[in-house]
Amino acid sequence: MNYQFARRLDAAPESFLDRLFAVSRDPEIISFAGGLPMTSLIDVAGIRDAAAAVFADEGEAALQYTTTDGYLPLREYIAGRYRSRLGLPATAGEIRITNGSQQCLDLIAKIFVDPSTVVGMEQPGYLGAIEAFSYYQPRIKTVQVTEESPDMKAFSTLCREEKPVFFYGIPNFQNPSGTAYSDAARRTCAEICQETETIFYEDDAFGELAFDGRPRMPVKKYAPECGVMSGSFSKTVSPGMRIGWVYAPGPVIERFDAVRQAADLHPNALSQAVMHRYLTTHDYDGHLRQVRRVYETNCRQMCDLLDDLLTDITHTTPEGGMFMLATMPEGKDSMALFHACLAEKVAVLPGVPFYAEGGGHTTFRLNFSTATEEEIRVGMTRLARAYRNSNR
Numbered sequence: 001m002n003y004q005f006a007r008r009l010d011a012a013p014e015s016f017l018d019r020l021f022a023v024s025r026d027p028e029i030i031s032f033a034g035g036l037p038m039t040s041l042i043d044v045a046g047i048r049d050a051a052a053a054v055f056a057d058e059g060e061a062a063l064q065y066t067t068t069d070g071y072l073p074l075r076e077y078i079a080g081r082y083r084s085r086l087g088l089p090a091t092a093g094e095i096r097i098t099n100g101s102q103q104c105l106d107l108i109a110k111i112f113v114d115p116s117t118v119v120g121m122e123q124p125g126y127l128g129a130i131e132a133f134s135y136y137q138p139r140i141k142t143v144q145v146t147e148e149s150p151d152m153k154a155f156s157t158l159c160r161e162e163k164p165v166f167f168y169g170i171p172n173f174q175n176p177s178g179t180a181y182s183d184a185a186r187r188t189c190a191e192i193c194q195e196t197e198t199i200f201y202e203d204d205a206f207g208e209l210a211f212d213g214r215p216r217m218p219v220k221k222y223a224p225e226c227g228v229m230s231g232s233f234s235k236t237v238s239p240g241m242r243i244g245w246v247y248a249p250g251p252v253i254e255r256f257d258a259v260r261q262a263a264d265l266h267p268n269a270l271s272q273a274v275m276h277r278y279l280t281t282h283d284y285d286g287h288l289r290q291v292r293r294v295y296e297t298n299c300r301q302m303c304d305l306l307d308d309l310l311t312d313i314t315h316t317t318p319e320g321g322m323f324m325l326a327t328m329p330e331g332k333d334s335m336a337l338f339h340a341c342l343a344e345k346v347a348v349l350p351g352v353p354f355y356a357e358g359g360g361h362t363t364f365r366l367n368f369s370t371a372t373e374e375e376i377r378v379g380m381t382r383l384a385r386a387y388r389n390s391n392r
């Protein structure tokens, strides 16, 4: 059978991750390549109790079809948290629940991107976003991100000259680099977006994972009409429940509802009710403090081991999130390192697929939220050995 697939599928990058994960599935491998939250930090008992309460009190409603916009009490909870944590004047009417924040990437692109539409994003940038956007055939234009901000001159030139329909960025503890924008950079991005009427699509998957617990102000705070934000409970409560959200101005929400209904009718009613019950009957802030403490310890340990064992590699020093980016000296190749790592039973993620406009051959991403302290110690020793071997 000759299957006639849509030509636009060819626009998507080859799914690099599947291939890499397939080869690193060996249980003896210590993997820093993935991006899972630590399994032991998922509050299974708490979520089980919340689910039991939902079945007892509102089981029929939670198992029935529901509305496209999402469970109102959960949207109110999220809006309330934006108000209390960040001082944003959010209302439930501006929030829609999605099937993870990954769905926002697809649906936002669906409502804004035609073939050849310019989309701006960070370089390196989140691979899942590059993949999601690619199916709508945009021209992706990137701006380098440093430890403190995107390259502001390039960001300004992009917004003024290329007029992207939106700029997609992760100001808090980016995937893959772990870097965060300074407050000054957030304000400048907001000013430029306002002047040029550019949407700033702010993926805030990691905002609650600042190690010091201090909220960083989103770009949307300084340019409300330009700000489309997404958030997620995947990194903080449970990725398997698939609860994310979009927070956007009314006209965007209206279009979002239309495409969302066509995509999958509505978010998972049971998951939403259980998530809401969990958040409102358990100590979510206490849980977050524990998650941040563990990730900070792991991150510091990984940075120290990189400094001690791999002295010619530079790396970012995240203040939150789940990832850091390491850079080898010029001439080195992260695919060669990846294969040398597999021989030593450790896995890292080559940086190349995070670079939408090419490059990144000397970089690799390290995840510090999955492995235990002991695994990090052993895994980094293996990585150092693999690095020496790959350089022979």
Ligand SMILES: Cc1ncc(COP(=O)(O)O)c(C=O)c1O
Pocket: 035, 099, 100, 101, 102, 103, 126, 128, 170, 175, 203, 205, 231, 232, 233, 234, 239, 242, 243, 244
């Ligand atoms: C930056 C970023 N955005 C979005 C997602 C999607 O996560 P989810 O759909 O589970 O919310 C991820 C997952 O790793 C991510 O790293």
